[in-house]
Amino acid sequence: MATETEPMASEPTNPAAATGDPLVVLENVNKHFGPLHVLQDINLSVRTGEVVVVIGPSGSGKSTLCRTINRLEPIDSGTITVSGEVLPEEGKGLARLRSEVGMVFQSFNLFAHKTILENVMLGPIKVRKEKSAVVRERAMALLTRVGVANQADKYPAQLSGGQQQRVAIARALAMQPKVMLFDEPTSALDPEMINEVLDVMTSLAGDGMTMIVVTHEMGFARRAANRVVFMADGQIVEQNTPEEFFTNPQSERAQDFLSKILTH
Amino acid sequence: MALAESGNLAVGGVQYLWQEHNAFLDGLLGTVKLSLIAGILSTILGLIVAAMRVSPIPALRIAGTAWSGFFRNTPLTLVFLGTSVVLPIVGIRFAWADAIGLDTFFIFAVIALSTYTSCFVADAIRSGFNSVPVGQAEAARAVGMTFGQTLRLVVLPQALRTVLPPLASMYIAMIKNSAIAEFFNVGELTKFFDDSVRDHPEHLYAEFIAVALGYIVLTLLVSAAFNLAERKLAVTR
Numbered sequence: 001m002a003t004e005t006e007p008m009a010s011e012p013t014n015p016a017a018a019t020g021d022p023l024v025v026l027e028n029v030n031k032h033f034g035p036l037h038v039l040q041d042i043n044l045s046v047r048t049g050e051v052v053v054v055i056g057p058s059g060s061g062k063s064t065l066c067r068t069i070n071r072l073e074p075i076d077s078g079t080i081t082v083s084g085e086v087l088p089e090e091g092k093g094l095a096r097l098r099s100e101v102g103m104v105f106q107s108f109n110l111f112a113h114k115t116i117l118e119n120v121m122l123g124p125i126k127v128r129k130e131k132s133a134v135v136r137e138r139a140m141a142l143l144t145r146v147g148v149a150n151q152a153d154k155y156p157a158q159l160s161g162g163q164q165q166r167v168a169i170a171r172a173l174a175m176q177p178k179v180m181l182f183d184e185p186t187s188a189l190d191p192e193m194i195n196e197v198l199d200v201m202t203s204l205a206g207d208g209m210t211m212i213v214v215t216h217e218m219g220f221a222r223r224a225a226n227r228v229v230f231m232a233d234g235q236i237v238e239q240n241t242p243e244e245f246f247t248n249p250q251s252e253r254a255q256d257f258l259s260k261i262l263t264h
Numbered sequence: 265m266a267l268a269e270s271g272n273l274a275v276g277g278v279q280y281l282w283q284e285h286n287a288f289l290d291g292l293l294g295t296v297k298l299s300l301i302a303g304i305l306s307t308i309l310g311l312i313v314a315a316m317r318v319s320p321i322p323a324l325r326i327a328g329t330a331w332s333g334f335f336r337n338t339p340l341t342l343v344f345l346g347t348s349v350v351l352p353i354v355g356i357r358f359a360w361a362d363a364i365g366l367d368t369f370f371i372f373a374v375i376a377l378s379t380y381t382s383c384f385v386a387d388a389i390r391s392g393f394n395s396v397p398v399g400q401a402e403a404a405r406a407v408g409m410t411f412g413q414t415l416r417l418v419v420l421p422q423a424l425r426t427v428l429p430p431l432a433s434m435y436i437a438m439i440k441n442s443a444i445a446e447f448f449n450v451g452e453l454t455k456f457f458d459d460s461v462r463d464h465p466e467h468l469y470a471e472f473i474a475v476a477l478g479y480i481v482l483t484l485l486v487s488a489a490f491n492l493a494e495r496k497l498a499v500t501r
Binding site for chain 1: 321
């Protein structure tokens with residue numbers, strides 16, 4: 001079922017990641033939910049082609065962090081820039097910037113009243129005003145890539161969770177984004193469907209897509225990430241290469257977290 | 265004897281109605297025209313107000329809430345007084361309407377009925393918006409849709425099915441509410457009733473039944489149309 005277009009790269013760390021320019025930059029970002037300080041002076045820079053995996057205990061602010069990057073969550077202070085442009089507060093400027101930032105949600109959020117193919121085509125046609133025939137071709141290619149081309153005329157509710165999430169990835173890719181955000185993309189999936197989604201993501205990483213991935217999938221982090229960012233209590237506690245982070249975590253919080261998840 | 269007498273009266277009533285059927289149909293047509301135009305305008309207005317109330321711009325949200333709060337909490341008769349009496353006093357008389365053969369009182373009635381009904385339409389639509397999971401709108405925004413596109417292409421189509429039943433009740437209420445226009449010089453069904461009772465009180469029952477049937481037919485038509493629409497939407501899901 002999963003895509004076979006890309007041989008799974010054993011060394012997906014792509015050279016561009018080391019030299020790429022900063023694409024997504026967060027500077028002194030703060031956010032509160034009422035009295036809760038969910039993001040505390042966050043500084044993070046993601047370079048073009050880099051795959052950054054954000055991990056941490058629940059409630060650490062990692063999902064919120066991910067959602068601030070396309071301003072689904074507004075921030076209280078600090079700045080966020082995407083390819084050098086500060087995120088506009090609202091309106092057409094923000095919409096345009098969002099169209100260049102792909103997002104994949106935990107709960108898929110496919111448009112329930114549209115077919116699979118329509119889901120993938122809607123953005124390019126309505127937002128980018130591209131020609132339907134061109135978009136259809138690209139959409140079908142993407143659906144083939146994620147392995148659900150044969151479901152193109154079905155509605156989202158008729159697909160399994162894993163299939164829906166792969167369509168959601170295709171929908172985001174159809175906009176030809178500069179960066180992809182993944183907000184716990186496998187957390188709502190049945191265990192047997194997690195790998196089909198991770199395979200698509202790994203192949204995407206191998207192609208040099210810039211990715212920011214919030215996940216609990218440590219295997220994916222080891223396999224595909226250039227950098228692991230560990231968050232706890234609204235702060236970035238530690239960041240390192242996956243190899244260094246998993247074998248030699250520096251902070252106590254990270255050691256504690258890893259001991260809890262890796263022992264079973 | 266009494267039976268024969270009431271029989272005669274019934275025959276007389278039917279004869280009277282037959283004789284006056286043009287006036288009756290004029291009244292019915294007046295109600296249909298008023299309801300149809302006010303229905304369309306209140307739907308457009310209601311959509312705008314509902315969109316304002318979920319808009320990201322605070323000023324629009326406040327304006328939408330104020331509009332709903334004001335007209336929803338004002339008795340319809342007062343709204344009619346406002347348009348038919350106060351508007352002309354402040355100089356809004358729609359003088360151009362006469363020139364194209366439109367009755368200004370009819371225009372005032374349309375304005376009153378549409379503004380009043382728009383609040384209820386807005387609330388029905390807003391509750392429909394709320395029935396659509398937040399993730400749908402978030403996904404739309406994430407692919408770069410503007411606020412308007414998100415509502416039009418993603419939220420509204422999915423809200424429609426939830427919105428239809430309360431909308432149907434509202435249009436039915438509006439048809440009946442249109443009877444108030446009678447007191448503001450608009451020729452419609454209730455005015456026909458009023459005029460004919462004044463002239464021929466002996467046919468009260470016949471007049472009453474005819475007018476009541478007129479309203480029932482209109483409201484049943486609305487119900488039927490909405491039932492059909494609901495079933496259509498259910499199938500395409």
